[in-house]
Amino acid sequence: MALLKVKFDQRRRVKLAQGLWLMNWLSVLASVVIFSLGLFLKIELRKRSDVMDNSESHFVPNSLVGIGVLAFVFNFLAGKICYDALDPAKHAKWKPWLKPYLSFCVFFSVALFLVALCCFLMRGSLESTLALGLKNGMKYYRDTDTPGRCFMKKTVDMLQIEFKCCGNNGFRDWFEVQWISNRYLDFSSKDVKDRIKSNVDGRYLVDGVPFSCCNPSSPRPCIQYQLTNNSAHYSYDHQTEELNLWLLGCRDALLNYYSSLMNAMGAVTLLTWLFEVTITIGLRYLHTALEGVSDPADPECESEGWLLEKSVLDTWKDILENLKKLGKGNQVEAEGADAGQAPEAG
Known part of the structure; x- marks a missing residue:
């Protein structure tokens, strides 16, 4: 029916x-x-x-x-x-x-x-793709002289400015990578030597962030270096004061x-x-x-339309039966092709 x-x-x-x-x-x-x-x-x-x-x-x-x-x-x-x-x-x-x-x-x-x-x-x-991609982008931020990576600094900076974000999960991610290129470091300076020696990987790590992390809406001039050193800035407490940086991580923003x-x-x-x-x-x-x-010849006559010719159960049974017949047909053809092969010479 x-x-x-x-x-x-x-x-x-x-x-x-x-x-x-x-x-x-x-x-x-x-x-x-x-x-x-x-x-x-x-x-x-x-x-x-x-x-x-x-x-x-x-x-x-x-x-x-x-x-x-x-x-x-x-x-x-x-x-x-x-x-x-x-x-x-x-x-x-x-x-x-x-x-x-x-x-x-x-x-x-x-x-x-x-x-x-x-x-x-x-x-x-997309979240895992962005997490690893941003991590690599931050790692290659300093490689402005390396072919294939020389535009990474600009890409990351424009990304942080456009999406008002900083780092992968937050601004502290920049503390874990050397984002300042070696060409801009004075290796004769005692401070630079001490920082590099104090790190196992020989990287120059600072508690600072790139300028693109700064929030221009902040009334205070941007503090982007020595973020965890209260004595380095006047009337500053990094634990209680609202920082003048973008607090949202770029992964979440993207x-x-x-x-x-x-x-x-x-x-x-x-x-x-x-x-x-x-x-x-x-x-x-x-x-x-x-x-x-x-x-x-009589277009005015009535007719009946329907969605399925049979009930849903019967239609499903017919579909399964047709699929079985199709599978058996393919199997018979395959067996016939194998039987028609000439035996190999001994």
């Missing part, structure tokens, strides 16, 4: 086809938006690729770009199908392709939903920025998915309603 059966007359079939045609063109516009969002996210990630550890973060924008292209093609074709549906001569050309097309639409809807889900779930992998972008993109993709599911259901009803017209 058919599932969710609905009666259609000529007027309702026309209205359904026209409504689906309009919805498909709206979905074409939505697919362009999804494609553009994926492209924008990809550009934003590439801007800061120097402080990201790997290319896994590009999976979501690549998926959005790909699904946007597919959505454009599918909805363009669906719009054409709906436009031709009420012309018997034109509809006859589409008739053999409608069932396979509807099957592809179902798989496409599943893929669209998974992409939307990935937009919401990518925060974890993570919040990209997460808000991907959440918005996920919401748009999810709305498009709901639209696509509605269109697929409408196409199924239009297809079965046109198939049910008993007399093509």
Whole structure:
């Protein structure tokens, strides 16, 4: 017995086809938006690729770009199908392709939903990518004379200024790396020698941060060196006084920025998915309603449309049975190919 059966007359079939045609063109516009969002996210990630550890973060924008292209093609074709549906001569050309097309639409809807889900779930992998990438960026901050790393200082400084952040998790991360280049150190100075000797790795570590960590809104001139030495500055207590540095770590700042972008993109993709599911259901009803017209010469006659030809359980059983037959068919072909091989000469 058919599932969710609905009666259609000529007027309702026309209205359904026209409504689906309009919805498909709206979905074409939505697919362009999804494609553009994926492209924008990809550009934003590439801007800061120097402080990201790997290319896994590009999976979501690549998926959005790909699904946007597919959505454009599918909805363009669906719009054409709906436009031709009420012309018997034109509809006859589409008739053999409608069932396979509807099957592809179902798989496409599943893929669209998974992409939307990935937009919401990518925060974890992005966090680890940023943590390691920023750590390396800070480590190479001083290498302004090293090929391939000479722009790292500018990249990190611009990042901290733009996102109002400092360090990986906070400003204290700069205490653990040598961010001052050796070319700007006076190795004849006793203070420099003592600092380098006191460190096992032979690095020049200071309780200071780069200028880009300074908050220009602070009323006090920026204190970026000897941050933990109260006696080095007048009327200063680093434990109680609010520092004039950005307190937010760059990992959290970037993570919040990209997460808000991907959440918005996920919401748009999810709305498009709901639209696509509605269109697929409408196409199924239009297809079965046109198939049910008993007399093509009488377009005014009533017909029935349905979502599934059988119940959900029976349809699922048929799908499993077809998959089993397909598997057995492949197995028989493989055995036949093995049997047809000539025995090797001894």
